[in-house]
Amino acid sequence: MMQVVxxxxxxxxxxxxxLGISPSHFDKELAAGNVPAPKLLFGVTLYDRHDLDALFDGKPAAAAANDNDADWWDRECATENRHT
Structure with missing residues (x-):
């Protein structure tokens, strides 16, 4: 039996x-920041299915891209002091 990937x-x-929408509507929502940004992989622009799932589940685009902002380590790394 052949496995579908x-x-x-x-x-x-x-x-x-x-997502069940037209490409032109997708473009409008992407421009408005409502769709998670794509990733460039091997020179190809790709949208992560997991990010799209999170968006469909009601998480905002930013949350879909990085849903661990509440993590202490992520916050500390993001506030690195560049003067030291």
Whole structure:
């Protein structure tokens, strides 16, 4: 039996279809910051299926991209003192 592999990275049209919207509406929502930013992988712009799932589950785009902002270590690393 052949196993079906679902790609994690989706190109623009596939990402829009995955969310059930048109590519042009996807572009508008991306420009408005409502869709998680794509990743560049091997020279190809791809949208992470996990980020799109989080968006569909009601998490804002920023939360979908990094949902561990409440983590103490992440906050400490983000506030690095560049003068030392």
């Amino acid at each position: 679902q790609p994690r990275g989706l190109r623009r049209a596939a990402a829009a279809a995955y």
